Amino acid sequence: MTEIDESTPPYLRIVAELRRRVASxxxxxxxxxxxxxxxxxxxxxxxxxxxRALTVLRQENLVQAVPGVGMVVSGSPPAPPARARAEARRGPAHGVTRDEVVRTAIGIADSEGLAGLSMRRIATELDVPTMSLYRQVRGKEHLLLLMADAAFAAHRLPDTFPPGWRAQLELLCRLQWSIYCRHPWLAQVVSLTRPLMAPNAVAHTECALRALAGCGLDPHTQLHLVTALANHVRGTAVNLQQGAEAEQDTGLTDDEWMVAQADALGRLLAAGEFPHLTRLSRSAIDLNADSLFEFGLQRLLDGVAALVRR
Known part of the structure; x- marks a missing residue:
């Protein structure tokens, strides 16, 4: 077994710790x-x-993916003790609070995406009858609204903002990006054509409009600028959940997937039909969701600055 010390790659240290938890x-x-x-x-x-750490554990057959549950330790669980642990956590199954339902739903969506979220799954996690959840939420659409509002509420807007419209808008966009990174499913819930009636999400729009209020822009321009910025953050964040799902399905990170596609890309470029792409492929360019967010944000803010000056 490889000796684990500070020089060991982080993913191998994680693998070693999870192996220890299983062995113990x-x-x-x-x-x-x-x-x-x-x-x-x-x-x-x-x-x-x-x-990458979970991929190594899967390759060792130490863990396995179970639909509707997530990644579990391989082997069959002893049913009675597992049930007893669930009952000990929840106590009598006489009902749950709305906060418990929303918090549990967010945990499932964070781990497995919206595909793994259902009222039955939430009820199983809480060890209550599925129908009891409807005392707290009207249905899945209502639940998603509550989840989104809770996600924004957990990352509160600052009490004070820096001076200047650009610094204020940049702070808002970065805060939104951090929320999407923490909850990748959220980008699929937020809509620009049918805005969420979630107070903590609407507060972001209000703050953005306030930042532009003294810039001499007409209401039409203000609203379109605020929406364009929010759309950039949300549109880039859509890739976060897709990337996470692809990793779960293939067991490969984005970097590992690109390495696996090297031969196919080489054959595609060898024909000489894409000279500019071929030239770029020889350069060490790091293109990822974070770099796309950062580049797009600065260019959009440059555009706002041009409008304000004009």
Whole structure:
């Protein structure tokens, strides 16, 4: 076994710790292992590193993906003890609060995306009858609204903003980006043509409009600028969930997938039909969701500055 020290790559240190938890019985067969996002939070690593660690564990057959549940320790769980643990967590199954329902739904969506979210799944997590959830939420559409509002509420707007419209808009966009990175499913819930009636999300629009209020722009221009900025953040964030789902399906990070496609790309470019792309492919260009967000944000703010000057 490889000796683990500070020189060991982060993903291997995570693999070693999760192996230890399984070997010690801290994680039993059938128990859910930390998701990629939980690993990111616990170890402070990038999403790609977390995904790579889980990929190694899958290749070792130590963990397996279970539809509707997530990544679990391989093997069959002892049903009675698992049930007993659930009952100990919840106590009597006489009902839950709305906050519990929303918090549980967010946890499922964070780990598995919206595809893994259902009222039945939430009820299973809370160890209550599915129909009891409808005392707190009217249905899935209402639940998604509450989840989105809670996600924005957990990342509160600052009490004071920096001076200047550009600094204020940049702060808002970065805050929104951090919320989407924390909850990749959220980009699929937010809509620009049918805005969410979620107070904590609407507050972002209000702050953005306030930042532009003294710039001499007409209302039409103000609203379109604010919407364009929000659309840039949300539109770029859509790729976060798609990337996470692709990693789960293939077991490959984006970088690993690109390496696997090297031969196919080489054959595509060898024909000589794409000279500009061929030239760029020889350069060390790091293109990812973060760089796209940053580049697009600055160019949009440059455009706003031109309008304000004019």
């Amino acid at each position: 019985g801290e994680l039993s067969p059938g128990d859910r292992v930390p998701s990629t996002r939980q690993i990111v939070r616990e170890w402070g690593v990038a999403m790609a590193t977390a995904s």
